[in-house]
Amino acid sequence: MPINAEQLMAFAIPEAKQTLTRKDCMLYALGVGVGDDPTSEDQLRFVYESGLRAMPSMANVLAHPGFWMKVAETGLDWRQILHGEQKFTIHKPLPVEGTLVGHTRVKAIFDRGEGRGAYVYLERRVTEEDSGDLVCTLGQTTVCRGDGGCGSIGEVDRTRRAIPVRDPDHVCDLTTLPQAALLYRLNGDYNPLHADPEVARSVGFHRPILHGLCTFGVAGHAILKTCCDYDPDRIRSTSVRFTAPVFPGETIRTEMWNVDGGLSFRSRVVERDAVVLGSGWVEFND
Template sequence: MALDPDKLYALSFPEIRQRYSWRDSVVYALGLGFGLDPLDEGQLRFVDETKLHAVPTMANVLAYPGFWMRDLDTGIDWVKVVHGEHAMQLHKPLAAEGEVIGTTRIADIVDKGAGKGALVYAEREIRDAQSGDLLATLLQTVFCRGDGGFGGRATSSRTPHPTPERAPDLKLDLPTHPQLALIYRLSGDLNPLHADPEIARKAGYDRPILHGLATYGVAGHALMKALCGYDPARFRSIDARFSAPVFPGETITTEIWREAAGQAAFRCRVATRDATVIANGRFIYDA
């Protein structure tokens, strides 16, 4: 069954209601490596329940509709999909505990051509269940490698944010630990690729890889530390492209270029493999 854009646009996603506790907020932060330096007061405010703040990128795991490409009638060859890009805009700081409602829709579909795949843009809004206030808007770009050539529009209105050619203004190293993927998966993404060595080998890796959105969260951690003084209320939006996997235990170096007041470009690298793992990053914050 081929990808049918009309069917995708008409998809009705179930509304997701989720109540989360301070423990969920702490588990998410631990799954990004917060607290690896137990003397860093900036990190401790995201893992100590007596002074707890929610990590801004936790919005990405709240009211998540699951692996909908496999569960809903989409026509997508879900075995061949990868997470290509991700954008997150925060409208209000997240509470350390609360109840939220998530609604998802297909925002755009791009046909890259036969043998070249397709891009499906899924937008999710997260609202406070009590007040109805919009907390976050998320845009996930799914690269459907096996679904191009259905006759759709070939161009996207979104363009990657350019990476400056000059040396970065800031570099920040954040280590991960070998158990990081096993902790991060407790926030909801139970894909065995991140836990089962045999599944990882079948996918072409010699060991399980870190979740892309965990790497994204580590980038958010670095940006919040370097540019916001660990104040989550200054965090506005982040978008980037996934370019290579990270293996738990590697150190992620975030390179940052100041571009304007409250705006920075960034990318993430693993120096030991000379690998760029997140590219074309843009971060908006209260300067």
């Protein structure tokens, strides 16, 4: 049954407030694999309280509104929802503590047609409660497989970055921990698909899968390590398309290309030679 596009565009997504702590920042970094070399001063700055910095990709989990699409008033078939794309843009260095407020809205809906689903585009603006300063902006594309035929509404740039047809300029392999999903879910995404083997089998996976945003975070770690000398201030924005799941314990190889204006990248699972992130793009600060 198609959704009511105008009703969904007008849906008031609850404001989210988060009291961010240094522990949250360290836990996020550990969840995406930082600290695999516990003697590295570069990695310690993200997992140790002395001189602590937040990973750029942590923007993805700040002041998140939760799984609001499950609310009946949205009209969405939440069981048929997938995370399609994600982008973050950082406007000032991410804090390691303080109160943040997230304001989320439906920006546009692209109808693929009856029986083919729809894309719902979301925007989240995260501000500091005390100053009102804009910290970061998040863009998310949600694939609603059971909600086609609703009609398109709103405007959004649907351009995807093409990966260069040549050997990558940089390659970085990072192996995820077998318990990576159990760690990463402590950032607030408690979907049992990532923890409960029975739930995973019920939707066709032989065991729990890694969160897509955790895969994104591992790729972000690879980029920070390989192209930024672990300087988080180098990264202004990063966007990516999710193409396949990762199982905890697998090795994620991130391939990177230097391109005018930024960096193109994609990630694949080495053990299965499966591309798991595509159309990746990084914009650097000057």
